[in-house]
Amino acid sequence: MNILNLFVLIPLVMLFALWLCRNIKQIRTVMVAGSTLLLALSVYLTIDFIALRSAGVTAPQLYCNSWSWFPSLNICYSIGVDGISVAMLLLSSIIVFTGTFASWNIKPQTKEFFLWYVLLSLGVYGFFITTDMFAMFMFYETALIPMYLLIGVWGSGKKEYSAMKLTLMLMGGSAFLLMGILGIYYGSGATTMNIHEIAQLNNIPTDIQYIFFPLTFIGFGVLGALFPFHTWSPDGHASAPTSVSMLHAGVLMKLGGYGCFRIAMYLLPQAANDLAWIFIILTTISVVYGALSAISQTDLKYINAYSSVSHCGLVLFAILMMTQTSCTGAILQMLSHGLMTALFFALIGMIYGRTHTRDIRQMQGLMKIMPFLAVGYVIAGLANLGLPGFSGFIAEMTIFVGAFMVDDTFHRAVTIIACTSIVITAVYILRVVGKILYGEPTNEEHKKLSDATWDERFTVICLVICVAGLGIAPMWVSDLINSGVGDIITNLRP
Amino acid sequence: MNYSQFFSMIPEVSLLAIFVAILIFDLVATGRYRRMFHAMVCLLIIPHVYVCMEFGGKEQTLFGGMYYTNSMIALMKAMLTFGSALVILQAHRWLRSTHTYYKQGEFYILLLSTLVGMYFMLSARHFLLFYIGMELASLPLACLVAFDKYRHHSAEAGIKYVLTSMFASAAMLYGISFLYGTTGTLYFDDMIAGITGSPMQIFAMVMFFSGLGFKISLVPFHLWTADSYQGAPTVVTAYLSVISKGAAVFTLFTILTKVFAPMTAQWQLMLYILIVASITIANLFAIKQTNLKRFMAFSSISQAGYIMLAVIGGTAQGMSSMVYYILVYIVANLAVFGIIETIEHAKEGEIVRDDCNGLYKTNPRLSLLMTLALFSLAGIPPFAGFFSKFFVFMSAFDAGFIVLVFIALINTVISLYYYLLIVKAMYITPNDNPIPHVKCDLFARISLGACLLGIILLGICSFVYIGIDKLTF
Numbered sequence: 013m014n015i016l017n018l019f020v021l022i023p024l025v026m027l028f029a030l031w032l033c034r035n036i037k038q039i040r041t042v043m044v045a046g047s048t049l050l051l052a053l054s055v056y057l058t059i060d061f062i063a064l065r066s067a068g069v070t071a072p073q074l075y076c077n078s079w080s081w082f083p084s085l086n087i088c089y090s091i092g093v094d095g096i097s098v099a100m101l102l103l104s105s106i107i108v109f110t111g112t113f114a115s116w117n118i119k120p121q122t123k124e125f126f127l128w129y130v131l132l133s134l135g136v137y138g139f140f141i142t143t144d145m146f147a148m149f150m151f152y153e154t155a156l157i158p159m160y161l162l163i164g165v166w167g168s169g170k171k172e173y174s175a176m177k178l179t180l181m182l183m184g185g186s187a188f189l190l191m192g193i194l195g196i197y198y199g200s201g202a203t204t205m206n207i208h209e210i211a212q213l214n215n216i217p218t219d220i221q222y223i224f225f226p227l228t229f230i231g232f233g234v235l236g237a238l239f240p241f242h243t244w245s246p247d248g249h250a251s252a253p254t255s256v257s258m259l260h261a262g263v264l265m266k267l268g269g270y271g272c273f274r275i276a277m278y279l280l281p282q283a284a285n286d287l288a289w290i291f292i293i294l295t296t297i298s299v300v301y302g303a304l305s306a307i308s309q310t311d312l313k314y315i316n317a318y319s320s321v322s323h324c325g326l327v328l329f330a331i332l333m334m335t336q337t338s339c340t341g342a343i344l345q346m347l348s349h350g351l352m353t354a355l356f357f358a359l360i361g362m363i364y365g366r367t368h369t370r371d372i373r374q375m376q377g378l379m380k381i382m383p384f385l386a387v388g389y390v391i392a393g394l395a396n397l398g399l400p401g402f403s404g405f406i407a408e409m410t411i412f413v414g415a416f417m418v419d420d421t422f423h424r425a426v427t428i429i430a431c432t433s434i435v436i437t438a439v440y441i442l443r444v445v446g447k448i449l450y451g452e453p454t455n456e457e458h459k460k461l462s463d464a465t466w467d468e469r470f471t472v473i474c475l476v477i478c479v480a481g482l483g484i485a486p487m488w489v490s491d492l493i494n495s496g497v498g499d500i501i502t503n504l505r506p
Numbered sequence: 507m508n509y510s511q512f513f514s515m516i517p518e519v520s521l522l523a524i525f526v527a528i529l530i531f532d533l534v535a536t537g538r539y540r541r542m543f544h545a546m547v548c549l550l551i552i553p554h555v556y557v558c559m560e561f562g563g564k565e566q567t568l569f570g571g572m573y574y575t576n577s578m579i580a581l582m583k584a585m586l587t588f589g590s591a592l593v594i595l596q597a598h599r600w601l602r603s604t605h606t607y608y609k610q611g612e613f614y615i616l617l618l619s620t621l622v623g624m625y626f627m628l629s630a631r632h633f634l635l636f637y638i639g640m641e642l643a644s645l646p647l648a649c650l651v652a653f654d655k656y657r658h659h660s661a662e663a664g665i666k667y668v669l670t671s672m673f674a675s676a677a678m679l680y681g682i683s684f685l686y687g688t689t690g691t692l693y694f695d696d697m698i699a700g701i702t703g704s705p706m707q708i709f710a711m712v713m714f715f716s717g718l719g720f721k722i723s724l725v726p727f728h729l730w731t732a733d734s735y736q737g738a739p740t741v742v743t744a745y746l747s748v749i750s751k752g753a754a755v756f757t758l759f760t761i762l763t764k765v766f767a768p769m770t771a772q773w774q775l776m777l778y779i780l781i782v783a784s785i786t787i788a789n790l791f792a793i794k795q796t797n798l799k800r801f802m803a804f805s806s807i808s809q810a811g812y813i814m815l816a817v818i819g820g821t822a823q824g825m826s827s828m829v830y831y832i833l834v835y836i837v838a839n840l841a842v843f844g845i846i847e848t849i850e851h852a853k854e855g856e857i858v859r860d861d862c863n864g865l866y867k868t869n870p871r872l873s874l875l876m877t878l879a880l881f882s883l884a885g886i887p888p889f890a891g892f893f894s895k896f897f898v899f900m901s902a903f904d905a906g907f908i909v910l911v912f913i914a915l916i917n918t919v920i921s922l923y924y925y926l927l928i929v930k931a932m933y934i935t936p937n938d939n940p941i942p943h944v945k946c947d948l949f950a951r952i953s954l955g956a957c958l959l960g961i962i963l964l965g966i967c968s969f970v971y972i973g974i975d976k977l978t979f
Contacts, residue, residue: 081968082897082971083972084823084972085897146896153887154886157886160926164933164934175934176923176930179926180923184919187915187918187919190899191908191911191912198903
């Protein structure tokens with residue numbers, strides 16, 4: 013029995029158990045039990061993985077297993093993890109766990125909400141554990157489609173429009189991606205769908221790489237909010253219910269970055285080297301444009317959504333720099349952004365649940381009314397703008413140092429341009445914090461509001477601990493992901 | 507003449523036996539026995555699926571090469587029988603209504619005779635037998651389409667179907683006569699030697715193709731589809747959209763690869779254009795449809811385009827992915843039509859998209875099944891449709907039609923949009939008085955349950971595809 017299979021089996025059992033549930037108490041029991049189990053499992057996996065690595069195991073993938081699925085098409089269900097996937101699994105479990113508490117009082121149709129929620133997390137877990145392109149693509153799409161109903165039914169604002177836009181854009185992306193996958197499969201001689209075997213073969217002709225690298229990169233890039241395919245993100249995040257925003261910005265957008273790194277660049281290294289400049293320009297635009305857009309927004313969720321565009325752009329930016337340091341930074345940024353954006357969306361959801369507005373012009377002095385949430389918001393904000401001691405600082409620092417190591421004018425210039433996003437981030441974060449948290453409360457209605465309940469406090473505390481923990485002690489994560497990043501970089505820069 | 511050859515055609519002969527049993531029962535049964543009619547037919551037809559699989563699989567050639575069967579053809583026959591059984595199961599409520607109750611027997615007989623026709627289409631290795639099978643599969647269908655003859659739309663749809671059908675088969679006969687003229691034979695095996703790709707033969711092929719293109723309802727032979735689908739009784743629409751289409755696609759594949767093999771470049775070009783046209787035009791039309799049956803008509807045209815992606819390569823992998831696609835398409839499409847039939851009964855009239863508004867509140871199970879079926883049609887994992895679409899794309903990509911696959915992929919996004927419109931209506935759009943709760947009868951439940959199992963398991967359990975793959979060529 014491979015431990016990784018549990019990441020798929022537990023959500024399946026949860027789906028089945030939820031189906032049988034009769035009341036809200038049972039639903040909550042199933043959700044808490046299941047997500048705690050998944051969290052414990054991923055913590056165990058992380059510890060075990062680090063222990064194996066420090067014991068000197070050097071195989072690129074651990075816990076590997078493979079079962080033949082459609083033998084005539086060389087499709088296998090093969091699983092295996094390296095440091096990057098372990099880190100991503102840990103991130104996903106934390107977000108799923110806290111998201112459960114963030115949607116403690118979701119109404120109506122609680123059961124259906126959690127059914128789709130668990131299906132979404134099933135797709136995410138499956139994506140990170142598989143090493144077969146077909147299975148990966150299957151889990152990828154499994155994670156996308158529940159978003160439609162989660163946003164459409166339980167969302168707010170112009171939810172129908174946003175849900176449709178998000179689904180269609182992401183599915184359009186996966187149409188590109190499917191082309192890329194087929195191209196890689198047939199380009200490498202149609203003998204295997206396994207990522208690592210294809211990477212070892214390394215026999216895809218250059219002209220085929222030139223065609224399919226952009227397709228694959230854009231396919232994943234749509235989910236990673238690559239400019240100009242990011243427009244689903246602000247609408248989608250703004251309309252989604254709290255826990256879905258958390259899961260989506262926290263984990264799902266990371267699928268994009270992970271896929272770009274693991275499939276597009278790892279398997280098509282020649283084209284990645286030659287065509288990177290196009291995407292570097294696009295991601296630089298993402299980084300700066302996202303941050304600038306956030307300044308001009310007045311809706312809290314829109315601000316955070318554009319901030320996500322900027323930060324996820326930074327992930328893609330970093331992996332395109334193709335140095336060990338910058339790619340380590342990219343993975344750190346995925347973790348860091350996942351945690352702090354989840355914290356942000358959780359807090360926004362909680363504030364919105366009380367004030368019933370997300371317009372920053374209508375809120376003032378919340379620090380006096382709901383001190384716990386307000387302090388949480390300040391912490392999230394500071395982490396977001398990269399204050400030392402929080403995860404954001406570590407990640408961005410590593411990325412920019414790594415990017416600056418590439419010694420030609422073009423890379424240095426775009427790095428400097430991307431660096432300006434740090435300053436712009438500070439502008440929009442501090443502006444919002446100052447506007448809504450400080451000062452005297454002016455709205456009479458708001459003065460009657462209460463502070464966080466226990467489940468909300470629990471969510472916030474968990475996430476704050478993670479954000480601060482990653483910022484204070486980042487070395488173990490670096491140890492975790494170093495070898496995984498190293499493999500891919502070696503393939504890219506032979 | 508050796509009469510024992512007749513008994514070697516086990517699927518056909520046993521189906522004819524069922525046929526005779528139904529006829530006799532229809533004549534003699536009165537009163538309370540008549541109420542068991544439907545159950546009896548179901549009990550006869552469901553084991554027949556097994557008979558087709560088990561006893562029809564021996565590879566043999568009969569009647570001097572006119573009739574040929576092997577395990578793949580037997581599997582195809584079993585699949586079509588399975589689909590027909592699902593359709594018959596779903597028909598129970600409709601058959602018990604006052605206007606159709608007294609002609610229940612006719613329905614079974616007409617339906618099964620088209621099935622016999624399709625058996626012969628699949629097994630034919632001679633154009634004459636093929637043509638007879640094709641006509642046997644078309645003419646009774648026209649009666650079925652017009653079965654609700656008191657209903658204006660149904661009668662109109664019947665006339666439309668029969669006229670276009672005759673037109674198409676006339677064109678096809680014209681094509682066959684040219685083929686005969688240039689090659690001097692009607693046997694598939696002999697004809698291939700005389701096929702050279704001369705202009706006259708290209709003309710013959712195009713004429714011939716239009717006949718089958720009509721059955722598959724590819725653009726530009728699709729003009730009858732929407733009207734006939736809308737007017738016909740829903741179970742007949744379901745039958746038209748999957749069973750008759752499935753048989754025609756399989757036959758087309760056989761003829762294109764067996765007879766027209768020397769003209770591969772020509773028919774690939776023709777199919778290329780037709781696929782792009784079918785998928786794109788049908789998708790664009792489907793967006794605007796509000797009547798659910800019309801909508802499914804356009805959806806089925808675009809699905810036909812996707813199936814043709816497997817045909818265009820003409821490879822062994824294309825064959826297995828095509829058969830697999832048809833199987834998945836049968837369960838998914840019949841689930842949708844089964845639900846339309848059920849809620850149509852509750853509403854007592856045609857279903858438009860707005861009728862689905864808020865359906866989830868009153869009929870959560872039906873809505874969930876409908877959602878899964880639509881997701882499967884759209885190709886969303888982990889449902890079976892994802893796998894079948896993926897394999898179809900793989901086979902076309904393998905054959906080198908990369909741009910075509912890309913166009914088809916972009917179209918899946920469009921198709922997802924209109925499938926999601928129905929999902930949106932059921933789950934999201936608020937409605938103060940949705941269609942009340944409907945209780946399915948036992949037969950419909952069995953049928954929908956089988957569809958649900960198929961949608962969920964056909965993809966993930968890979969042995970189905972592996973099994974089909976083993977039988978190919």
